[in-house]
Amino acid sequence: MENSSVVDALEAAERSFEQAPRNVEEGLDIDDAELIQLRRACRLLAAASCLLDDGYYTVVIESSFVAIERTVQFRLIHDDAISESEVISSHRRLYQRGAEVGLYDDSFADNLAELWNQNRTRTYYRLSIATESQAEAMQSLAQEIHHHLVDGSQVPHECIC
Numbered sequence: 608m609e610n611s612s613v614v615d616a617l618e619a620a621e622r623s624f625e626q627a628p629r630n631v632e633e634g635l636d637i638d639d640a641e642l643i644q645l646r647r648a649c650r651l652l653a654a655a656s657c658l659l660d661d662g663y664y665t666v667v668i669e670s671s672f673v674a675i676e677r678t679v680q681f682r683l684i685h686d687d688a689i690s691e692s693e694v695i696s697s698h699r700r701l702y703q704r705g706a707e708v709g710l711y712d713d714s715f716a717d718n719l720a721e722l723w724n725q726n727r728t729r730t731y732y733r734l735s736i737a738t739e740s741q742a743e744a745m746q747s748l749a750q751e752i753h754h755h756l757v758d759g760s761q762v763p764h765e766c767i768c
């Protein structure tokens with residue numbers, strides 16, 4: 608890379624991740640692995656709500672999927688179904704793991720995975736652009752799943768959204 612301001616910016620970004628944490632995001636100043644997943648989901652849902660009002664539908668849809676996945680990950684750790692450090696990178700596999708431990712049934716997991724595939728495929732091939740109704744539906748789905756899974760845990764009071 609010949610553009611030195613870009614190189615400088617990359618180095619500054621690298622340094623920022625090496626520094627001791629200061630001015631951390633509200634609600635995320637915690638050490639517990641399951642609560643980190645929970646609170647990230649809470650913050651994503653809160654952010655999606657702001658962005659929906661401003662018309663950023665694509666980001667709302669993406670954030671809603673990530674919020675759903677962080678919430679499922681929270682319950683998997685909470686229910687001792689996976690270790691704190693286990694990362695399930697496949698979207699379909701994560702949804703399936705949720706069904707395997709009884710967070711919802713198999714057909715719900717399949718439908719979630721299908722929805723994710725549909726969204727990714729359509730976006731990738733530019734078959735559609737995000738719409739307000741899709742963003743609203745995804746935000747509503749993410750909130751419903753989040754509150755259902757958080758209310759069914761031992762720590763519903765830890766939810767901050």
Ligand SMILES: [Zn+2]
Pocket residue numbers: 645648649753757766767768
């Ligand atoms: Zn929450």
